[in-house]
Amino acid sequence: MVKIRCSLLAVGVALGVLSGHALGAGGDDFETRWRKAEQTVKSGAGQAYFTDVFFKEFFGKYTVHVNECTQRTGEKMTSDLKAAVELAATGRVLTVLVRPQSRPAECFADLVRGDRFSKPPSDRFWVPVEVRFTKP
Numbered sequence: 001m002v003k004i005r006c007s008l009l010a011v012g013v014a015l016g017v018l019s020g021h022a023l024g025a026g027g028d029d030f031e032t033r034w035r036k037a038e039q040t041v042k043s044g045a046g047q048a049y050f051t052d053v054f055f056k057e058f059f060g061k062y063t064v065h066v067n068e069c070t071q072r073t074g075e076k077m078t079s080d081l082k083a084a085v086e087l088a089a090t091g092r093v094l095t096v097l098v099r100p101q102s103r104p105a106e107c108f109a110d111l112v113r114g115d116r117f118s119k120p121p122s123d124r125f126w127v128p129v130e131v132r133f134t135k136p
Contacts, residue, residue, distance in 0.1 A: 030097045033084040037126035045121035053118045054127055061115055062131065069107035077104050081131040083112065089123035091116050 041050035070076055079100050086095035093116070096109040120127075 030084065030099055033086070033095075033097050033126060034082065034128055037084045037128035040126050041128065046125070049118075049121050049125075050127060054120070057117050058129060061112075065108050065111040066131075068111060069104045072107050073103045075102070075104045077102075077108070077131075078133055080133060081105060081108070083109070083129045083131070085112065085127045085129060087117060087120045087125045087127065089119060089125075091119045093117070094124070 040046045066077060079102075082099045084095075084097045085093060088094050093113050096112045098105050098109050
């Protein structure tokens with residue numbers, strides 16, 4: 001089973017077994033951006049956007065990306081994935097930093113970089129995302 005959980009929320013949805021991986025930047029930069037992303041969605045407009053808008057839109061896109069990366073790389077994503085996603089004021093993805101790093105993860109990050117989401121509350125808005133993979 002695959003569960004997706006956006007950080008700070010106990011939202012989990014069981015899905016069929018999927019695969020894929022992603023690429024990120026240096027460890028310190030990832031941790032800094034991850035903490036910033038967690039802060040932006042803790043309350044107010046950031047929390048409402050994260051819960052009511054981003055999560056639903058991301059959920060609709062990520063399974064296609066994971067499956068495509070499995071086909072492209074021939075590898076299944078088996079490790080939980082954390083992604084810090086930066087959005088422009090228009091909703092265009094500016095940056096995707098992921099952990100752990102692998103070929104399928106790099107593919108996943110590249111596909112998410114091509115996504116567009118609804119307009120966030122501010123420019124350069126960071127969102128924390130966790131994708132958890134569990135066996136049935």
